[in-house]
Amino acid sequence: MVSKAGGVDGQSVHPGKYAHVERERRFLLARAPSLSAVTVSRLITDRYLVGTRLRLRRADFSDGRCEMKLTQKVPASLPGATQGLITNxxxxxxxxxxxxxxxxxxxxxxxxxVPPLGVDVFDAHLQGLVLAEAEFTTDEEAQSFVPPVKCVAEVTDDARFTGGRLVQTSRQELLEWLAEYGLRPE
Incomplete structure (x- = not known):
């Protein structure tokens, strides 16, 4: 939980120094958006380092750029858009x-x-999962955001749809979770 003192309970991470508060809302989509709506695309490989809260990311953009970063996420124990603290x-x-x-x-x-959303289209054993997320600077922005009509369900508070959990998910588990939201990928 993000504390009033600006840290995360039980953690020695403080926003403003290196970490900042991450605010995002996540939504399930039935399918990927049409390519005509896409402004930028990239292929992302996330490596969740075993036994840590660290994620190593490589993003290869369609224009040939490559971005590599190490990320630490310290989750909040609150429901809603405030996901916790993030350091890149x-x-x-x-x-x-x-x-x-x-x-x-x-x-x-x-x-x-696909502004205002970033849409993740998963492959391999997570094929059929399409997650959209919107990021916000303030709590007020997050609360007032109205998701596009194509969003099937909001899963912001469903921890199963976070990268750290999805990386451990079997195909069968994913299909069961999606069925709970009325989605049945091919």
């Missing part, structure tokens, strides 16, 4: 390759920017 460190190729040698669980997806 951008990496060189050599730094990324060194960290990529550590034991990790891997998740890959295409991220499609």
């Amino acid at each position: 460190t951008y990496l060189s190729s050599a730094e990324y390759e060194l960290l990529a040698s550590l034991p990790a669980r891997v998740l890959s997806k295409a991220r499609l920017s």
